[in-house]
Amino acid sequence: MLTNTLEQTYYVIDFDSTFTQVEGLDELANIALAGNPNREKVVQQIRELTETAMNGDMSFAEGLRRRIELLQANRSHIDVLIDFLRTKISDSFLRNQAFLHDYADSILILSSGFKEFIVPIVTELGIKEENVYANTFRFDAEDNIIGVDNDNVLSSDKGKVKLLQSLNLEGEVCVIGDGYTDYELRESGLASRFYAFTENVEREKVTKVADHIVPSLDEFLFLNNLPRSQSYPKSRIKILLLENVHPVAREAFEGEGFNVEFVKGALDEDELIEKIKDVTILGIRSKTMVTRRVLENAPRLIAIGAFCIGTNQIDLKTATEKGIAVFNAPYSNTRSVVELAVGEMIMLIRNVFPKSVGMHAGKWDKSANNSFEVRGKKLGLVGYGHIGTQLSVIGEALGMEVYFYDVVDKMPIGNAKKLRSLDELLQVADVLSLHIDGRKDNKNVIGKREFGLMKDGVVFLNLARGHVVDVEALVEALKSGKVSGAGLDVFPYEPKTNNEAFESELRGLPNVILTPHIGGSTEEAQEGIGHYVPERLLEYVNNGSTTGSVNVPEVQLPLLKGSHRLLHVHRNVPGILAKLNNIFARYNVNITGQYLKTNDQIGYVIMDVERSYVDGFVQEIKDMEETIKFRMLY
Ligand SMILES: NC(=O)C1=CN([C@@H]2O[C@H](COP(=O)(O)OP(=O)(O)OC[C@H]3O[C@@H](n4cnc5c(N)ncnc54)[C@H](O)[C@@H]3O)[C@@H](O)[C@H]2O)C=CC1
Numbered sequence: 001m002l003t004n005t006l007e008q009t010y011y012v013i014d015f016d017s018t019f020t021q022v023e024g025l026d027e028l029a030n031i032a033l034a035g036n037p038n039r040e041k042v043v044q045q046i047r048e049l050t051e052t053a054m055n056g057d058m059s060f061a062e063g064l065r066r067r068i069e070l071l072q073a074n075r076s077h078i079d080v081l082i083d084f085l086r087t088k089i090s091d092s093f094l095r096n097q098a099f100l101h102d103y104a105d106s107i108l109i110l111s112s113g114f115k116e117f118i119v120p121i122v123t124e125l126g127i128k129e130e131n132v133y134a135n136t137f138r139f140d141a142e143d144n145i146i147g148v149d150n151d152n153v154l155s156s157d158k159g160k161v162k163l164l165q166s167l168n169l170e171g172e173v174c175v176i177g178d179g180y181t182d183y184e185l186r187e188s189g190l191a192s193r194f195y196a197f198t199e200n201v202e203r204e205k206v207t208k209v210a211d212h213i214v215p216s217l218d219e220f221l222f223l224n225n226l227p228r229s230q231s232y233p234k235s236r237i238k239i240l241l242l243e244n245v246h247p248v249a250r251e252a253f254e255g256e257g258f259n260v261e262f263v264k265g266a267l268d269e270d271e272l273i274e275k276i277k278d279v280t281i282l283g284i285r286s287k288t289m290v291t292r293r294v295l296e297n298a299p300r301l302i303a304i305g306a307f308c309i310g311t312n313q314i315d316l317k318t319a320t321e322k323g324i325a326v327f328n329a330p331y332s333n334t335r336s337v338v339e340l341a342v343g344e345m346i347m348l349i350r351n352v353f354p355k356s357v358g359m360h361a362g363k364w365d366k367s368a369n370n371s372f373e374v375r376g377k378k379l380g381l382v383g384y385g386h387i388g389t390q391l392s393v394i395g396e397a398l399g400m401e402v403y404f405y406d407v408v409d410k411m412p413i414g415n416a417k418k419l420r421s422l423d424e425l426l427q428v429a430d431v432l433s434l435h436i437d438g439r440k441d442n443k444n445v446i447g448k449r450e451f452g453l454m455k456d457g458v459v460f461l462n463l464a465r466g467h468v469v470d471v472e473a474l475v476e477a478l479k480s481g482k483v484s485g486a487g488l489d490v491f492p493y494e495p496k497t498n499n500e501a502f503e504s505e506l507r508g509l510p511n512v513i514l515t516p517h518i519g520g521s522t523e524e525a526q527e528g529i530g531h532y533v534p535e536r537l538l539e540y541v542n543n544g545s546t547t548g549s550v551n552v553p554e555v556q557l558p559l560l561k562g563s564h565r566l567l568h569v570h571r572n573v574p575g576i577l578a579k580l581n582n583i584f585a586r587y588n589v590n591i592t593g594q595y596l597k598t599n600d601q602i603g604y605v606i607m608d609v610e611r612s613y614v615d616g617f618v619q620e621i622k623d624m625e626e627t628i629k630f631r632m633l634y
């Protein structure tokens, strides 16, 4: 029995597609009809009836009667269903079991589904069996389901309203559900608020009439200031993913309840400025330019994930100044770039592409002229980082002599020879491949003078960044025969989407392989990046760790247990820690852990404190003039 007091608030929660991700009856049909050739058709009919009834477009009783008729299930199928439903409990309900448990006296499950499968599921999460209001099946002597208990008002039209009426609750009633019948409780005046729950399904007819739309139980608990597992609901945190990053990235964020917007192409500066206003995490690849203007219009942005290697498209200095942590995937597509470079190098030195083009036009040109092996040739690598060193290993395995030049002193791998200047390298290489990063200073590293220093007939590869080569000089070198073949994957201007044409003087030149910036575009690389970058971003958002950040000092933090964690990014000036400690001392706050790392622009201090403190303490930290970004986790 429910104890009614005047101040009491009741939380009436729907089961199907709210408490669980699925509709129980649809799934029961799916199980019961396993092996039946008409299974898909019948399940589909049942789903349509469920949807029609949920939208309020058919009388509920009629829909239920027709669904039971189609079902052909028995008691053993229900046991299978229960096991299945255990794996389909909505994520935000699983996260907030403490609330379900602690507020069990005030929580009612009100469902037009069936107690036989609802009770075992909800009671495991702390709900009281006596607070579950649902239909029950009728069985025959062989345990086949033959109907429903028609005496239960829930089996009739407006059943939920009738049932709630009969409970005669005194106090406030809020309803959480995904269906129109849940809204009818509010419409009838029996409930004072209706929260359309959209974690699993979103029905326009329902959200349109709701007092609030809650994408998760966390959001409901936040709005009502109730105890919850997330200090700030993740459904309120917007993540913008651009440039068609791998779907596993989207799943990683959505699985944790974040609000994700996914865009296939890149955005230009103005489009991004428009979109980024309420974005907390931005995911991009190499194309999206994150300029100072963009960052100045991103008040909520705390992190950027570059789902690639290069970060030259991001204004890192401004990002750091604003305490925005940038992460990338430093080696997830290294191998893919190297394989493409190896393939192109062999194709170019053998003159394969012109022969192939000729063959397509019917020209049989069997000759060895201008076709060479790579074995014994000198491979020159400009930039000896992750990609350069990998290519060094494979080049040697192909029998090439490897030479490299890097602005930083790098250890040669295998028999590779380090050269002291770019000029020296240009003069020895038979095949020259660029693997430098896209920093501004690298603009036109290879221009007219550099082509002039190269051997006649050199094979030239650029899979690094378009602006590092002067294209006009390259075209001239190709036309004059100085460069006998070139493989180009990157260009000073690259189309924003696949719908834009590629314009370049390089088009139509023989023995030039042009590829649309696909060095890192393999299934393997993209999936690897799709896992790696969200892991770094989630660690930062959930725990404060900055492992792998390219601009914020790296700190690997222990998991947060029992304390509140304050994350403070500040301008790196002397005396910050003393100032902070002074505030702690004045407010008598007990610190359970403290970490500090700095770089030349900013400092990142993390303080774990005991939960009991007064709010003024937090405000004082926020108000410090050196504070750039401040957030709290608990
Ligand atoms: N085509 C594509 O799809 C891809 C292109 N890339 C590009 O390749 C670049 C290199 O990638 P990683 O090897 O992973 O980077 P990395 O950072 O490991 O290596 C870059 C190396 O170049 C050196 N360097 C920079 N400027 C130089 C210069 N002017 N002369 C000589 N050495 C110089 C650096 O000291 C460093 O050792 C990335 O920054 C990115 O721009 C990366 C992945 C895919």
Ligand SMILES: O=C(O)C(=O)COP(=O)(O)O
Pocket (backbone or CB within 6 Å): 285, 286, 287, 307, 308, 309, 310, 311, 333, 517, 518, 519, 520, 521
């Ligand atoms: O990883 C990089 O730096 C690349 O250039 C690959 O970029 P993408 O992911 O293809 O836009």
